[in-house]
Amino acid sequence: xxxxxxxxxxxxxxxxxxxxxxxxxxxxxxxxxxxxxxxxxxxxxxxxxxxxxxxxxxxxxxxxxxxxxxxxxxxxxxxxxxxxxxxxxxxxxxxxxxxxxxxxxxxxxxxxxxxxxx
Amino acid sequence: xxxxxxxxxxxxxxxxxxxxxxxxxxxxxxxxxxxxxxxxxxxxxxxxxxxxxxxxxxxxxxxxxxxxxxxxxxxxxxxxxxxxxxxxxxxxxxxxxxxxxxxxxxxxxxxxxxxxxxxxxxxxxxxxxxxxxxxxxxxxxxxxxxxxxxxxxxxxxxxxxxxxxxxxxxxxxxxxxxxxxxxxxxxxxxxxxxxxxxxxxxxxxxxxxxxxxxxxxxxxxxxxxxxxxxxxxxxxxxxxxxxxxxxxxxxxxxxxxxxxxxxxxxxxxxxxxxxxxxxxxxxxxxxxxxxxxxxxxxxxxxxxxxxxxxxxxxxxxxxxxxxxxxxxxxxxxxxxxxxxxxxxxxxxxxxxxxxxxxxxxxxxxxxxxxxxxxxxxxxxxxxxxxxxxxxxxxxxxxxxxxxxxxxxxxxxxxxxxxxxxxxxxxxxxxxxxxxxxxxxxxxxxxxxxxxxxxxxxxxxxxxxxxxxxxxxxxxxx
Numbered sequence: 001x002x003x004x005x006x007x008x009x010x011x012x013x014x015x016x017x018x019x020x021x022x023x024x025x026x027x028x029x030x031x032x033x034x035x036x037x038x039x040x041x042x043x044x045x046x047x048x049x050x051x052x053x054x055x056x057x058x059x060x061x062x063x064x065x066x067x068x069x070x071x072x073x074x075x076x077x078x079x080x081x082x083x084x085x086x087x088x089x090x091x092x093x094x095x096x097x098x099x100x101x102x103x104x105x106x107x108x109x110x111x112x113x114x115x116x117x118x
Numbered sequence: 119x120x121x122x123x124x125x126x127x128x129x130x131x132x133x134x135x136x137x138x139x140x141x142x143x144x145x146x147x148x149x150x151x152x153x154x155x156x157x158x159x160x161x162x163x164x165x166x167x168x169x170x171x172x173x174x175x176x177x178x179x180x181x182x183x184x185x186x187x188x189x190x191x192x193x194x195x196x197x198x199x200x201x202x203x204x205x206x207x208x209x210x211x212x213x214x215x216x217x218x219x220x221x222x223x224x225x226x227x228x229x230x231x232x233x234x235x236x237x238x239x240x241x242x243x244x245x246x247x248x249x250x251x252x253x254x255x256x257x258x259x260x261x262x263x264x265x266x267x268x269x270x271x272x273x274x275x276x277x278x279x280x281x282x283x284x285x286x287x288x289x290x291x292x293x294x295x296x297x298x299x300x301x302x303x304x305x306x307x308x309x310x311x312x313x314x315x316x317x318x319x320x321x322x323x324x325x326x327x328x329x330x331x332x333x334x335x336x337x338x339x340x341x342x343x344x345x346x347x348x349x350x351x352x353x354x355x356x357x358x359x360x361x362x363x364x365x366x367x368x369x370x371x372x373x374x375x376x377x378x379x380x381x382x383x384x385x386x387x388x389x390x391x392x393x394x395x396x397x398x399x400x401x402x403x404x405x406x407x408x409x410x411x412x413x414x415x416x417x418x419x420x421x422x423x424x425x426x427x428x429x430x431x432x433x434x435x436x437x438x439x440x441x442x443x444x445x446x447x448x449x450x451x452x453x454x455x456x457x458x459x460x461x462x463x464x465x466x467x468x469x470x471x472x473x474x475x476x477x478x479x480x481x482x483x484x485x486x487x488x489x490x491x492x493x494x495x496x497x498x499x500x501x502x503x504x505x506x507x508x509x510x511x512x513x514x515x516x517x518x519x520x521x522x523x524x525x526x527x528x529x530x531x532x533x534x535x536x537x538x539x540x541x542x543x544x545x546x547x548x549x550x551x552x553x554x555x556x557x558x559x560x561x562x563x564x565x566x567x568x569x570x571x572x573x574x575x576x577x578x579x580x581x582x583x584x585x586x587x588x589x590x591x592x593x594x595x
Contacts, residue, residue: 005318104144111147 062114069102128180128189131172131197132236138164139229146222154221158212161225162559165208165232169201179591181242185304188242188373191588195442196239196369203362203449204232210457210563211354214464218265218352227264231257231358235366244293244303247370251289251334254366255282258359262351274350281333281343289330295323309377321385327374328389334367335423338397348416349469353460356412360419361452365445368426372438375430376592391431391514395524397424402528406535410469411459414535415452418495421532422448428510428525431518439589440509443581447494447502447574454491454567457560458484465554471539476548484554485543487564492536494571497529502574509582 040047080087080095109115126133142157142164149157172194179190208228215224234254241247259282263275297303299320300311312320329340336344348356375386401421408414426448429441461484462477463469478485494503507529511522556564574581 008318008322011319101140104140107147108143 057117059114059117062109066106066109066114069106073099073102124182125180127175127178128182129187130175131168131201132233132240134164134168134171135229135233135236138168139226139233142222142229143226146220146226149222151220155212155216157222158208158215158225161229162205162208165201165205165229169198169205172197172201185242185306186246187240189240190591192373192438192442192592193239193369195585195588196365196445197236199365199442199446199449200232200235200239200362202446203358203365203453204228206449206453206457206563206566207354207358207362209559210357210453211352211460212559213557214352214354214460215264217464218267224261224264227257227260228358231261232362235362238366239369241370241373242305244297244305244308248286248290248293250366251370252286254363255286255334258282258355258363261355262347262359264355265352268350270350271352274347277343277350278347281347285330285333285340288326288333292323292326292330295319295326299323305374305377324374325389328371331367331371332393335364335371335426336420337393337423337427338400338420341397341400341420341423344420345413345416348419349410349412353412353456353463356416357453357456357460360415360456361449364419364423364426365449368430368441368445372430372441373592376438387431387517390427391518391521394424394427394431395521397421397427398525398528399424402531402535405532408535409471411462411471411474411539412456412469414471414539415455415459418492418532418536419452421528422452422495425507425510425525428514428521431521432513434513435589435593436509437513438592439582439585440506440513442585442588443509443578444506446581446585447506447571450567450570450574451491451494451503454487454564454571455495457563457567458488458491461556461560461564462554466550471542473549474539474542475546476551477543477554480548480550480552481554481556483556483561483564487568488543489540490568490571492539493533494575496533496536498533500572500575502571502578505575505578 076098077095080091084091138161142161145157145160146154175189176191176194179194181188208225211224212221215221231254234250234252234257237250237253238247239250241250259275259279262278263272265271293303296308299317300308302308302311312324332340333343348360351359398421401417401419401424405414405417405421408417426441426444429437429444431437459469462474466473477488490501494501497503497507507525511525515522
């Protein structure tokens, strides 16, 4: 029993060790040379021009969500279509129900104006 | 390929509820914005119908999809509990929701939350359990931040997303450990694996499972989210969150642990007994200094979760019975108290306890319902809560006398803060003397909650017998 718990302990120790070890080694080994660019937000990037607190349109997010509807639809439709002959009527009806549920979601999003770029 | 034979009559409540929720969403798209009030009636009548279907299927038991979906009287009893909670919340929140948002969205999401609970009650494996849990949680996230113009509601929504995400992550990690070691997601098979060889990692997985569900039942130490979210969410949703979401999580907790118990008995009972004791103590003590009624009720609901956990300590037929009994009556007390709070807020715009001064003069009925519900939660005879607590503590009186003692002392403490509210309502003079008028549906909701709380307390026999029968079916397989 004790050795069984030992496995859990090793698991924990190694798990923590990987995380903490990475940070610790960095702290010990990194060269510390401080100059102005070190204090920039994006040290390795391009200097920002103008105010950086820009708001992104939520429309991007809504489009991404709607994309998921079609994505999921395709994932399920494809294997079904390949095996269509074998699966028969039962699967056909199930697929109709599945697609109509997705269509309702799309309809809802459409009606609520998710597809309009405002 | 043969068509898989599925007895759809067993799934009737779920199918009916899913169709109802979808229909309300579709009708909301068709009906113009101004005239969607009727949809709330459709939801209420529909819920009553689904409740009827579920009641009619009381004798219709079975297992579907090779054990993934279990319909026994235990599951049906919990389904009835959730549907009653959803029905009362739907009936009591018409006016409240009319002011803050769209009826069709609200009611369809509310019904989807209830659907998630139904699926949880019947879950026979971890995937179905997770599916139901997430359906319920995601619906609740939308409902919690339903009041889009209120910063508090949005804050509560964000907090709920983060905490729900975290608890799901813990739960999933636990499930993956359990699956990895037992090689199955079916609850009975996992239970056998646990009984055969209770390896530490398997127990670790089970503990993570408890932790993940502990968030949902807001047991200490996983309770921190509850007061903030209960306060920020629209009050009817708080009621549904406190009553429905908790009962659903208890349903699944019981199913997992009664099945898996023989293998982990030694670890399990002490753990749950301590968890229950701490939850009762913290919930009741922190409730004392609260000045906001929703926060007070939130802490009291944490304490109530502790009481229900007592029934899980033994996890025998008596314990299961006590949990089911308490979960059922707890729905009425919670929904009653929160409906009074939501109605009071609609009129006065305040949730502060001091503003409840003189409520007995402004609306004797509301004050009476509040008192009955609170005293039931405190466990004062002849109200339902007394019988419920009696059943719960009777299960542990032989083995865990100290737990019974803590429960009794803390019940007395809870009487103090419940009576504090009562004093404010009955003794203090109102600042504003205008009577509060109740709309019809809200009055009916309050009447049902009060009548049920009184009736179950005075004559617990019929409910007790139903619970007995249901608990027995649970131990057959």
